[in-house]
Amino acid sequence: MQQGLTLKLKIKPTLPEARQLHTMQTAYAHACNHVSRYYFDHQFGRSRRQLHDALYRELRAVFNLKSQMAESVLITVLARYKTVQTLMKRKPYRFKDTYTNQWHQVMKDLAWLRQPIRFKRLQVDLVWGRDWRFLKNGQISINTLDQPIKVDGSLNYFDRYMHQGWKLGTAKLLQVGHKWFLHVGATKELPDFDPYQVQHVVGLDRGLRFLATCYDESGKTRFFSGQAILTKRRRFKRLRQHLQAKGTKSAKRRLKRIGQRENRWMDNVNHCLTKALVDTYGAGTVFVLEDLRNVRFATEQTVKTHRYEAASWSFFDFEHKLAYKAVLSGGTAIKVSAEYTSQRCPKCGSIAKGNRDHSRHHYHCGACGYQSNDDRIGAMNIQQLGALWVSGGTRPRFEKLTAVE
Structure with missing residues (x-):
């Protein structure tokens, strides 16, 4: 390739x-x-x-x-x-x-x-x-x-x-x-990726509270916190609001510079994070991400003061950087369906929207009783879809079974 x-x-x-x-x-x-x-x-x-x-x-x-x-x-x-x-x-x-x-x-x-x-x-x-x-x-x-x-x-x-x-x-x-x-x-x-030389299959759940939550085939979970990122972005937001309220020519010039500075900083954050992931797992790693192309972020369910942060982080930029860095290190990055990855229990396979508590960031399966952090649950489900892809599945996805009377 x-x-x-x-x-x-x-x-x-x-x-x-x-x-x-x-x-x-x-x-x-x-x-x-x-x-x-x-x-x-x-x-x-x-x-x-x-x-x-x-x-x-x-x-x-x-x-x-x-x-x-x-x-x-x-x-x-x-x-x-x-x-x-x-x-x-x-x-x-x-x-x-x-x-x-x-x-x-x-x-x-x-x-x-x-x-x-x-x-x-x-x-x-x-x-x-x-x-x-x-x-x-x-x-x-x-x-x-x-x-x-x-x-x-x-x-x-x-x-x-x-x-x-x-x-x-x-x-x-x-x-x-x-x-x-x-x-x-x-x-x-570069040589094409060989699925028979896979060393790790890592599920990646992306978000804002944790920029990346990783779960691998050995059951180990890694969290990359995004709290410091959110804090800095909110400072940028308050400064923009202050300058917009002024409305002077000098304020508009500074607004332009701030926007460029924030974009460069976000670009650097994604560079550092993806490099850390590739260096951590090494060659032969399959990084599995959700396909977010048609996923809508429901900002009306987010606190009004936090809606900007929820809708404007560059997940696509993260995905692009991880993809080429993985290839250069002898691995690959794939995308799988995002359906039910946050609702499905990775232990028993039951799917229920009510199992996830967004306010507490907690998941509790009503069928088998399994409990964990909701971001970790998403990473576990994504990793399982990646394992199915490695074993030969072309388009692995979860489906919700309807009750049969």
Whole structure:
């Protein structure tokens, strides 16, 4: 299987070089918005070849882009629309028929967009070997709208990837504050996961009180507390409320910085947590997670002051980071159905919604009397589904048996 990574390379341009890079970023963003408007106005019915025929010369002449950058603009716009279309399909529009009292859903597509996608963040896609490359003296050559520039970079981080069979690809040029980065795409061909070499099957229940509750085949449970995370996020929330109440221009600027800082911090928390999980269980581990794509978080059942925290933590980001880290360590991550994992007793298999006490975070089976922490119960059930997958089950899930009269 082919595994991809995004490597972050810090570069150090001089002030004149930074101005050149910024000018290129601005032209690239304007070009992307121009192509996006054209694609939207033509009802998303243009292929890359048709966009090239219609807009290539204009991109070169009006925005002063080099040949490869003009092509990259077309690729960037089409890729963004494809991503948006995928996200829209994951969340169909649901409505209730007032006459039949039945719920229906309609799949969304790009026709639901009311305006073209806008490219606000300044960035440039640079193709390896054409727009950027490493020089023999250790510097990095980067194409600009004028002449290529040669900048210094922190290459120590790259050594373990450049000499271990990783293939470098397109890089995104970004500016964060006064610092400049290349986010480099890298791929490597890795052997497929062998189910016959499984060492551990670990069920993972995700949440906010405990970011992760793990249960393995030996019956050992590990809890990763999220209380400190919740406390810090509530401080961010109170600060945002204070700045929003002010409403001044300086307050709005600070709001933007706070949002970016919180996102970076959340990203780092997920990185640290997933790395700890992979290091703890090692090679040959199957990490089993619930498939949360169509699961709705009922915020109306949450205390009003805590609803923001309940609905905005990035579980998908955690899932993505765990998946690629598990593959790199010789394991894998799979998703199983989330149905009844919090209601089922892992000892006797009975399913009853009333067995779980949300307020006390406690589970008590009414059939066999088994008791435990409700997050641990979820992890135990998820681990059992993972064990079924390892033994050959294609889509393991729990089903609630109806009483037979």
